[in-house]
Each structure stands twice: as C-alpha cells, then as structure tokens.
Amino acid sequence: MMTRRNLLAAALIAPLLLLVFVSFIVPLGATLYRAVEDAEISTILPKTTALLEQWNGEGVPSEQTYLSLMNELREAQEQQKAGPVLNRLNFEETGLRSMLLQGLRASGQFSGSYKQNLIALNPRWGDPHFWGLVKRSTGPWTPLYFLRSVDLKLGPNGAVVPTADEEAVFIKLFIRTFEISLVVTLICAVLAYPMAYTLSILPQAWTNIGIMLVLIPFWTSILVRTTAWFIILQREGPINALLLSLHLVEQPVTMIFTRFAVYLAMVHVLLPFAILPLYSVMKGIKPDYMRAAASLGAPGWRRFLRIYLPLSMPGVASGALMVFMLSVGFYITPALVGGSGDQMISYFIAFFTNTSVNWGIAAALAALLMGMTGILVAIAWLLVPGFRSGGVRV
Amino acid sequence: MGTASIPLSRQRPSTGRLLLYAVTGVLLVFLVAPIAVVFPLSLSAGELLVLPTPGYSWRWYADFFNSQRWLLATYNSFVVGILTTLIATTLGTLAAIGLYLGRFRGKALILALLSLPMVTPVIVTAIALYFSLSAVGLGSTLTGLVLAHTVLSVPYVLLTVLASLQAFDPNLLRAAASLGANPVQSFYRVVLPLITPAVATGALFAFATSFDELIVALFIASPDQFTLPRQMYAGIREFLSPTIAAAAVLIILLSVFLLMINEAIRKHAIRHILPPTDRMP
Structure with missing residues (x-):
C-alpha cells in the first residue's frame, strides 16, 4: 500500500522533475562550469598542447613547438576558429593577441627557423614567461575567471596577485551592487512600515482600496513601470514640465541616467514586496497586547518599542530580505534609467555574454551572484518563518 | 474592526495618526501615479511624450494595431503565455499532488530543486538557457521561449497548489471513503474542487510571469520571436514614440484584468473553501 502510494507520487512528480532537470538544472550546471573550464587552447591547438606538456618550463620550448603553434593557429584562423584562442591568451595577459597576430602575418615570409624569426620579430617570443602562460592555459581547468572577478590574477610564478588598477573593476562592481x-x-x-501599519488599522473598506492600489503596481510588469519612469524622468518629461511651470527651476533638471533615477524606479518596483508581508504580519498582531501594555501604564513610544516592533519584526525581515534578494539581481531597471556608473552585476553578466564576449568571466560573475543569492535565501529560510509560502510574484 | 474601537486611541485624535494617513496617501499616489501618467501620454495628439498633451487622439493606438511588429509581438506573447500556462499548470499541479501524497525521504530536496528557478537571479537563468538552447538548436524559437518560461513560472503553480493541499483536512478523505468513494472518486469529487482556486491562481501567475518576462527573451528571441516586453524594450532603445505608451497602457489593462480575476478567485475561496487565516493577497 505504502509502495503503491509512493509509486503514484513518483509518477506525478517525474514529468516536472524531468523538465526542470533538462531545461534548468543541466543548463545551469553547464553554464557555471564555464567559470572554471579551460578548453580553448587544448581543443584548437592539440599538437602544441601535447608538445608543451613535454616542455619542462626551463628556457624556451623546441623549434617544433614554435612551428606547431604557428601552423595550428593559421589553420584555426582559416576556419574562423582562432578567436577563442586569441581571446583566451589575451585574457591571460593583455597584448598577447596582437603579438600572435603579428607573428602569424609575418610567418608567410619566414625562411629557416620559426623560433629565430619570431624572436627577431618580437623578443617576447623568446621569453619563457610567455610560454609559461601558454602552457598554463592548456587546461583542463583554470581559477583565472574566479580570480579576475574579484580583481585578482595569477602572477608569473603562479602566485595570486592583485590585478592592475585599470583592470580592477569587479570589487567596485560588487560594492556598488550591494x-x-x-x-x-x-x-x-x-516607507513600507508606516504604510503597512496604516493599512492594517484602517476600516476594512479603506484597507481594501489601499491594498488594491498596492496590488496594481505589484501586478504590472517591471518593464512597464520602468518605462513609465523612463518617460517621466526625461528632460522634456512631465516632472521637468511641472517644475518649470511652477518656476521651481530655471533649467530642466537631469534626472534620467542618474543614480537618483535608479533608486526611484527600484523603490517603486520593489515597495509592494515590502508592504505585503508586513501588512499580513501586522494584521495578525492582536490589539489586546497594546491595550494590556497601556493598562499597565506604558507610554505610547514604549508600547511601540517593546511590543509592536518586536511582534512586527518577522514582517520587516521577510519583506527586507525579499527586496534585497531581488535588488541584487536587478538588470532591466538600472539598464534603462541608470547611467554607466549605476550598472549592477547582472548588467555585466549580460555584457560579457553578448557584447564583450568572455563567457568565463560571465559564468564566474553568475556563480558569485548565485552564491550571494543562495546565502540570502538560506538566511531567509532560517530566520523568517513562512518564507516559503508562495504567492509572491517576482 | 477600526481603531475607534480601541479605547486608548480615543483619548485624543492624535496628529501622529493624521501624519500616518498623510504618509500612506502620498506613498499610494507614488505607487500608482507613474502607471496612471502613461494613460494621458498614450492618448497624445503630438509626437512627443510631454504633459500637458497638445490634444487627444487615438492615433498611437491605431499605430500599434497597424504595426506588423507590435501585432507579431502581441501574437507571440499570447502564444507563449498560453502554452506556458498550460504546461506549467498541468505539470506543477501533478507534481504538487505527488509531493503531497509521497511518503519518502528527499521530498524537501525535490521541492527545493523544483523551486530553484524562482530564487535564481533571472539573468543567470537567461544566460544558462541562452547557451543550452542554442546548443540544441532551440535558440531563436518559440519552443525555446515556452520551455524557458515554463521553468520560470512552474514554481508558483507548484507552491500555490502545495500550500492549498497542505491546508487540506485529510478527514475529508476519510469521510469520503466511509461514504463509499474509491480513491479516484474522492480525488475528483473532494480534492480537486478544493484545490481548484489554487490551481487557477497558479495558472494566472504562470501567465503573468510569461507575459511580463523580458530578460530571457532578450537572450533567446530574434525579431521573429519578439514578445511584447521585448518589442517594447527595443522600442525604448531605438526611438521613444507614444506607441510605446499605448502598448504600456494595453499591458497595464491586461495586468489589472488578471489581478481582478485573481481577486475574484480569492474572494470565492475565502467564502467557500479556505479557513480565515489564509486571507492574504
């Protein structure tokens, strides 16, 4: 009987589990794996990789290695496959791309030893450090992307060192996101606290209207609300028109593409997420407690601090955690109303996926963002009773 | 019960309370005004999004309904939204019933796995699906978009239905059995009617999630698969015409419509099914 029940349960769960596994868990795992995967060089330059495996790191590798690197690179370029290799090495050290391309262009006219020709072209070809970098990039794994996403890199001798100041952008990005x-x-x-409180003490008819006015933005898409702010905050937009017509300002105020706009639009988008859990907690606080405290002679502020505030804390905690968790992953709102200095982690994950293609960095940032969100979820799970209750639409 | 019934607030009509009302009123206006402002802007007779408008006209709505791109986006949004809702609601409800019935270890883990898409930052989901859907040839297809939206919206169905099942009194099943119902009958006649409001709410959330979703669409939709949010985003980036305001108004009206249905379901559930403690929006 027990088994039949469990068989039925498993059969009911299986389709969804399969779907989520195939179209979420596996893609997520594969994407996060890109943060440590290091397969470009070994896949596209297999012979060179094998030759470098024999090189002991002393002096420079054999003539054969030089020849193999140039031949495999040329072949890859003819098949339009050299990009990942050049990107990978250039990521190891800026400037390597142009050095390799220069060597490739010149190699058509080489006579005799590739090694001597290349070193004559650019002395760095004779630098064991360069070959060390190439060897280090033959995989299969690399800590480089994770290191870079916290402004660190591997030094020449394999030690972890800080990146140059002009490349150290990621810690600043994390701080800004936070x-x-x-x-x-x-x-x-x-803002949500007094609002939820008022809604919880108003006569029911007024509460219903108030809650409805909170739910309308809650159900309206984030893009639509952000678009509304995008229009309102324009130089020629309604707010500036109002300010000018009231002669409060002489010139239109720049509001769009500023941090102010980001705060304004994000608070507007996320405020309902803070109000709703607070309201539900406050609605459950019995007025008897406050009355009891009053009858014992506690003044108003003391009743609030000692009784109401602690009783409403679960609502504050769950609302704040929800808002913070959603904020950390925000992308569209800052991208539309913020300036270049107001973009958050998500923006750079998209940027490194689409624009400046560096999937390793994108994956490392994604893993760190997921880790941060995971910690927040764990805190919420442990601290906030009823966190798992559904019905919250993100 | 209003505050007037509490003796201590009767002593003086406090300025503090008036201040609270004022703050709440201002914040409610702050929440609704940006949405409301789009309405007059979409009816502008002029080319620019300025207030006061230089007159009113329906021209931007006409523009919307005469534009191939906006119509295609509307069509795509509904196709993807409806397919997502059907799949997510079916699979999510079945899995919720399975999780409710099952008596085995690891249920919490399965629930956590199935809810993972809800807490994962959408950008992470988006790039994961971008890589994997292109790898299997489903990039730039509506099928890929439906798969992605189903994964994103299914946790809402699952958790809503599961919550309503957990509030369910097992004695009702015993009563049904004692009256001679077999398990299948008692499922259809007792369980299903009681969880229907939750299933409907879950379906609404699923549709709304798909209909509003932009970030995944940014990564996996080519112009032929553009949904309304994707088309709107493209429009904002290219040229901010009042057609965008008209599209925004249409989307807002649909959202309010969905909200009204949800409220109706909730009121129905309160009256007929749920215990009074579950009256949260």
Missing part, C-alpha cells in the same frame, strides 16, 4: 541594494532595501523598509 550599496544600491542596501539603500533600496532601507528606503523600502522605512
């Missing part, structure tokens, strides 16, 4: 998320979360919590 800063924006934290500010948005604080503003949402501070």
Whole structure:
C-alpha cells in the first residue's frame, strides 16, 4: 500500500522533475562550469598542447613547438576558429593577441627557423614567461575567471596577485551592487512600515482600496513601470514640465541616467514586496497586547518599542530580505534609467555574454551572484518563518 | 474592526495618526501615479511624450494595431503565455499532488530543486538557457521561449497548489471513503474542487510571469520571436514614440484584468473553501 502510494507520487512528480532537470538544472550546471573550464587552447591547438606538456618550463620550448603553434593557429584562423584562442591568451595577459597576430602575418615570409624569426620579430617570443602562460592555459581547468572577478590574477610564478588598477573593476562592481541594494532595501523598509501599519488599522473598506492600489503596481510588469519612469524622468518629461511651470527651476533638471533615477524606479518596483508581508504580519498582531501594555501604564513610544516592533519584526525581515534578494539581481531597471556608473552585476553578466564576449568571466560573475543569492535565501529560510509560502510574484 | 474601537486611541485624535494617513496617501499616489501618467501620454495628439498633451487622439493606438511588429509581438506573447500556462499548470499541479501524497525521504530536496528557478537571479537563468538552447538548436524559437518560461513560472503553480493541499483536512478523505468513494472518486469529487482556486491562481501567475518576462527573451528571441516586453524594450532603445505608451497602457489593462480575476478567485475561496487565516493577497 505504502509502495503503491509512493509509486503514484513518483509518477506525478517525474514529468516536472524531468523538465526542470533538462531545461534548468543541466543548463545551469553547464553554464557555471564555464567559470572554471579551460578548453580553448587544448581543443584548437592539440599538437602544441601535447608538445608543451613535454616542455619542462626551463628556457624556451623546441623549434617544433614554435612551428606547431604557428601552423595550428593559421589553420584555426582559416576556419574562423582562432578567436577563442586569441581571446583566451589575451585574457591571460593583455597584448598577447596582437603579438600572435603579428607573428602569424609575418610567418608567410619566414625562411629557416620559426623560433629565430619570431624572436627577431618580437623578443617576447623568446621569453619563457610567455610560454609559461601558454602552457598554463592548456587546461583542463583554470581559477583565472574566479580570480579576475574579484580583481585578482595569477602572477608569473603562479602566485595570486592583485590585478592592475585599470583592470580592477569587479570589487567596485560588487560594492556598488550591494550599496544600491542596501539603500533600496532601507528606503523600502522605512516607507513600507508606516504604510503597512496604516493599512492594517484602517476600516476594512479603506484597507481594501489601499491594498488594491498596492496590488496594481505589484501586478504590472517591471518593464512597464520602468518605462513609465523612463518617460517621466526625461528632460522634456512631465516632472521637468511641472517644475518649470511652477518656476521651481530655471533649467530642466537631469534626472534620467542618474543614480537618483535608479533608486526611484527600484523603490517603486520593489515597495509592494515590502508592504505585503508586513501588512499580513501586522494584521495578525492582536490589539489586546497594546491595550494590556497601556493598562499597565506604558507610554505610547514604549508600547511601540517593546511590543509592536518586536511582534512586527518577522514582517520587516521577510519583506527586507525579499527586496534585497531581488535588488541584487536587478538588470532591466538600472539598464534603462541608470547611467554607466549605476550598472549592477547582472548588467555585466549580460555584457560579457553578448557584447564583450568572455563567457568565463560571465559564468564566474553568475556563480558569485548565485552564491550571494543562495546565502540570502538560506538566511531567509532560517530566520523568517513562512518564507516559503508562495504567492509572491517576482 | 477600526481603531475607534480601541479605547486608548480615543483619548485624543492624535496628529501622529493624521501624519500616518498623510504618509500612506502620498506613498499610494507614488505607487500608482507613474502607471496612471502613461494613460494621458498614450492618448497624445503630438509626437512627443510631454504633459500637458497638445490634444487627444487615438492615433498611437491605431499605430500599434497597424504595426506588423507590435501585432507579431502581441501574437507571440499570447502564444507563449498560453502554452506556458498550460504546461506549467498541468505539470506543477501533478507534481504538487505527488509531493503531497509521497511518503519518502528527499521530498524537501525535490521541492527545493523544483523551486530553484524562482530564487535564481533571472539573468543567470537567461544566460544558462541562452547557451543550452542554442546548443540544441532551440535558440531563436518559440519552443525555446515556452520551455524557458515554463521553468520560470512552474514554481508558483507548484507552491500555490502545495500550500492549498497542505491546508487540506485529510478527514475529508476519510469521510469520503466511509461514504463509499474509491480513491479516484474522492480525488475528483473532494480534492480537486478544493484545490481548484489554487490551481487557477497558479495558472494566472504562470501567465503573468510569461507575459511580463523580458530578460530571457532578450537572450533567446530574434525579431521573429519578439514578445511584447521585448518589442517594447527595443522600442525604448531605438526611438521613444507614444506607441510605446499605448502598448504600456494595453499591458497595464491586461495586468489589472488578471489581478481582478485573481481577486475574484480569492474572494470565492475565502467564502467557500479556505479557513480565515489564509486571507492574504
């Protein structure tokens, strides 16, 4: 009987589990694996990889290695496959792409030893450090992308060192993402608290209207709301028109593509996520407690601090965690209303996937973003009772 | 029950309370005004998105309904949304019933795995699906988009239905059995009517999730698969015409419509099914 019940249960769960496994878990795993995978050189330059395996790292490799690198690279270029190799080596050290391309162009006229010709062309070809970098890039794994995504890299002797200042952009990016998320979360919590409280004490008819006005933006798509702000905050937009007509300003104020616009639009998008859990917690706080405290002579502020605030804390915690978790992953809103200095991690994951193709970095940033969100979910799971209750639409 | 019934607030009509009402009113206006402002802008007779508008006309709605691209995007959005809703609701409801019935270890793990798409940042899901759907030849297809949206929206169905099953009183099944119903009958006659509101809410969430989804569409939709949000995003990036405001108004109206259906379902459930503690929106 027990087994039949479980068989039925398994049969009911299986289709969804299969779907989620095939079209989510596996793609996610494969993507995150790109953060440590190092297959470009070994796949596209297999002979060179094999030759470098025999090289002991002392001096420079054999003439055969030089020849093989040039031949395999030329072949790859003819098949339009050289890009990943050049990108990979250039990521190891900026400038290697042009050095390799220069060697490739010149190699048509080489007579005699490739080794001597290449070294004559650019002395770096004779630098064991260069060959060390190539050998290091033959995989199968590399810590480089994760290191780079926290502004570190591997030095010449394999030690972990900080990246050059002009390349050290990622720690700043993480700090900025946290800063924006934290500010948005604080503003949402501070605004949602009195609002949820008022909604919880109003006569039912008024509460219904108020909740409806919270639910309308909650159900309206994030893109539509961001678009609304995009229009409103334009130089010629309604707000500037209003300010000018009231003679509050002489010139239109620049609001679009600023941090202010990002905060404004993000708070607007996320405020309902803070109000709704707070309202539901506050609705459940019995007025009897406050009355009891009053009858014992506690003044208003004390009743609030000692009784109401602690009782409403679960609502604050679950609302704030929800807002923070969503903020950290925000992409569309900052991308549309923010300037170049207001973009968050998600923007750079998209950027490294599409624009400046570096899938290793994109995957490493994605893994770190997932890790941060995972920690937040774990905190929510442990701290906030009823966090798992569904019905929250992201 | 209003505040008037609480003795201590009767002592003085406090300025603090008035301040609370004022703050709440202002914030409610802040929440709704940006959405409301789009309505007059979409009815502008002029070419620019300015207020006050230089007169009113339906020209931007006409523009929307005469544009191949917007119509295709509307069509795509509905096709993807409806297919996503059907698949997500069916599979999500079945799995919720399975998780409710099953008596085995690892249920929490399965639930966590199935809810993972809900807590994963959408950009991460988007690039994962971008890589893998292109690898299997489903990049730039509506099928790929439906798969992606199904994965994103199925946790809402699953969790909503599971929550309603867990609120379900097993004594009802015993009662049905004692009255001679076999398990299949008691499922159709007892369980299904009780979880129907949750299934409907889940389906609405699934449709809304798919209909609003932009980030995955940014990565895996070519112009032929553009959905409404994707087309709107393209429009904002190229040229900010009032047609975008008209599209926004149409999407807002649909969202409000979905919200109204959801409220109707909720009210129905409160009246007929759920215990009073589950009255949250």
